[in-house]
Amino acid sequence: MAQENRTDVAPRLTSLSHGGGCGCKVAPSVLSSILQQNPLFPAPKELLVGIETSDDAAVYLLNSEQALIATTDFFMPVVDDARDFGAIAATNAISDVYAMGGRPILALALLGMPIHVLPSSTIAAILRGGQEICARAGIPVAGGHSIDSVEPIYGLAVLGLARPEHIRRNRDARAGDVLVLGKPLGVGVLSAALKKDNLGADAYHRMVQTATQLNTPGPLLAELPGVHAITDVTGFGLLGHLLEICRGSGLSAHVNAGDVPLIAGVRDLAAQGMVTGASNRNWASYGQDVELRTADSLMQALLTDPQTSGGLLVTCEAAARDAVLRIFRDEGFMDAAVIGHMLDGPARVLVT
Template sequence: MLQRALAEISVYQDSNVLVGFDKSDDAGVYRLDDQTAVVQTVDFFTPIVDDPFTYGQIAAANSLSDVYAMGGSPRFALSIVCFPKDKLEEEVLHEILRGGAEKMKEARVAVIGGHSVQDQEIKFGYCVTGLIDPRKIYSNSAARPGDVLLLTKPLGMGIIATGIKLQKTPPEVAQNAIEWMRKLNAPASDGMEKFHIHSVTDVTGFGLIGHAYEMAQGSDATLTFSAAKVPVIEGTEELAKQGMLPGGIESNRRYVGDSIVWSGVSSLRQLIMLDPQTSGGLLISLPEEEAGPLAAELEAAGFLGELIGRVSDFEETHIRVE
């Protein structure tokens, strides 16, 4: 939607903008000098869990994720709050902010201010600013033919969150998803430093397929996935069969359009791969010979290192799923 809205708008061109909106990348990057650049992103959303403290934690982890995906180090943040003060007690807002503050403290990020508005619906998140070496930016548009694709968190968060809202998600399934959603991507980002990473994106609202499509399009490549190798949170398939499907699934299907070929993939697995994620994992494109060592680093840090696909020269379509 934003791409279409900006399509014919003229914006100021600055040679120090290293990453802007043109590539649909995870965050913007602005060069200060040859060794230092600023990386900035903003993200906020409505509650996906019932507990306000947990919601605050997840919102913070999600807001930080874009900076980690680019290879940056987040330094400070501004909070964004929409709150129906006439409907809910201030204690609810306090718990949301406390959850966010705890996660920001874990990330060693200073919250230096913010903005709040009265709204009919709760929304919460952060604008996060960090530092990055302009020579070491992980973009989402530099995947190379011959690379393999690793994923660091399982899918299913959108389906599970929909089930939570409708009181259909079993407690153990909800708790497993929550642990993944409030898990900072910082250790995964740090673990990539010693490897020759070509391209990275975090898997969030566009789902695995939507974000992979942006990577493939930006890299002028075809990404081929093995559906059976894509990790999924236990309990997701059962909830999907019950119809716990967020509207974002069909939005993501429309977003990718005819740039995908499904070959023998069940409709259930298609739904999961299109499922919008919150504070999802990183999709990493790197040389095949380095995949094993990186996977070991990721698993040692408590993440997954699942090899789920490959990159090849563009041929007919951007995404193939087998």
């Protein structure tokens, strides 16, 4: 997918949105406050996963052998190329099914576009990018909904299936588990550089390649008995989503900063100040639960960097570590790495 699809008539997609990709997410602390003000409807026993512990998707038990996974995700442009935007948004939405240990079965498109600003060819290219990713995942786009919107918005509602015993929640990590991250960090930094016209063609290619890599290891990992918890790293950054595991599981975590994989070139761009506003909002929301002991001055920005269509974060027994890494490698995730471990203690993250 290349940038030449952009037309001279259409404005830059990123110029039409106040934020892009998963950086558009409501800050974790604000979202928590909003949800606390809304009482929960009594959940049926078949609802295996709801909103209690910030899991990636809802899960409903159909029968003893099947659980239905339901999720939705949409956002504003993180890139200017229409086809790439659609592909990234679709990959990000499907990821939530993989993160629960399931396999997607169908998608519904969610589309909001400023129809008097963008030409129909641009909107069609966005949809085509999403359809191509769904085809790669082996699922149809079976319908959807569209509205005339001030800002361009695109995403999917996705359904998936899994065996009930293969559902992996973020509350089931255990003390002693190792932490494995599937994709390198840095999409937010690259998107910030793109908005400032400071991103070269090679870096743009790396950004799109990372953000459109489907998290297919999810259901394979869920079948391993030593894998306890899985989530995906998106808008709240690595630290935010790791804290969700810590809070859900009642544990602490230790991250080795030097072991965290980064997309090539991201560190230099971050040093130049190419950091999103969402990174600062993330730190303001949960920084009180993080202890940074690393001498690396860039780590706060990198570990809070909002990932659009980021990688899977897995906790597993030490004995399952090699099998987990092998699955990632076999599925094409060559940067997957062990970045730390879980331990007894309050819901906090120590970074050294």
